[in-house]
Amino acid sequence: MNPASLALQDRLLPGVSRTFALTIPQLPEALRPAITNAYLLCRIADTVEDSTEMAPAEKDAHYHRLLAGLNDAGAARDFSEALLGTGLVQDPLERELIAETPGVLRAFGELPVDQQAALRDCVTTMCHGMADFERLKNPHGLEDSGCLRDYCYAVAGCVGEMLTRLFAETHPLIRDQSEEMRRLSVAFGQGLQMTNILKDVWDDRQRGICWLPRDVFEARGVDLVQTHDWQDHPGYRDGIRYLVAVAHHHLRLAQEYTLRIPASEVGIRRFCSWSIGMALSTLRRIADNPGYTAGEQVKISRRRLRMIVATSNLSVGSDTLLRGVFQLSRARLPSVQSQEIGQLQAGHVTGNHRT
Secondary structure (H helix, E strand, O other), X not given: OOHHHHHHHHHHHHXXXXXXXXXHHHOOOOOHHHHHHHHHHHHHHHHHHHOOOOOHHHHHHHHHHHHHOOOXXXXXXXXXXXXXXXXXXXXXXXXXXHXXXXXXXXXXXXXXXXXXXXXXXXXXXXXXHHXXXXXXXXXXXXXXXXXXXXXXXXXXXXXXXXXXXXXXXXXXXXXHOHHHHHHHHHHHHXXXXXXXXXXXXXXXXXXXXXXXEHHHHXXXXXXXXXXXXXXXXXXXXXXXXXXXHHHHHHHHXXXXXXXXXXXXXXXXXXXXXXXHHHHHHHHHHXXXXXXXXXXXXXXXXXXXXXXXXXXXXXXXXXXXXXXXXXHHHOOOOOOOOHHHOHHHOOOOOOOOOXX
């Protein structure tokens, strides 16, 4: 990737994700341009999804132009101009990202062919999945747990698969077990995405969106359509704790994924373990206060973040130490047996996304 493209990516990343601006620099130098580019492309697609005032058919057109831009500079410009032309992208940093999309897509074309293929598959799955789920958005939740699982794959599980393909290029031991690691990576993505959904449930609801599965709460006597003050219902709080336990289960698989990465790949282990640590800390705050009514109430502190980073950095070079840190990070979290997870089991996505 040429220096101008690298500089553009490095300038854009901190504006749209402080977390990835911290974690991506930990990776081996050969992976940083591709994974930065992947994150920016996913964030560009997210900007389309996040608009609550755009009709599904209009979003379909934007996704189509974005995917066409992977191969066509003219389509990249069309995407940028059309999305900015709606006037619906208000955040200054998001507007800058959309304005610079042609440059991000140009940087994509400068990556090695194998890396391009991994990114293209991921972004294609994500855009198609987001388009499918656009028609299911509502303030009362998804129909069932299978829908939540499929959504998590479309927006996060496919990212885990892409990262595993990229990681496999760096070390033969990762390449030799890449199929098993790709299976675990889908669970990794689902654990992180479920954590985000739980953290943001009230912020999303204010925008008329809810990703909670209605069947989980119906089984506990709560109708998300009819009930207004969800947080006051014991069955709702029990359902939240169950979903925390399911996310916890998937993040344990994410820890197994991380331990399969050779200890010599310190940067990749840091990249993974920081994300897991932040998610588990967030889940613990949610489990301790399942009647929360705003994301700020369960957000982890900067002090806690610094502690996660420090303990991860001290332990990633040793399997024994890393296992110990992982075990401590799961303390007090509710757990669930694998057979109790049902349709929320990662790795067997149905519908249009994966079979």
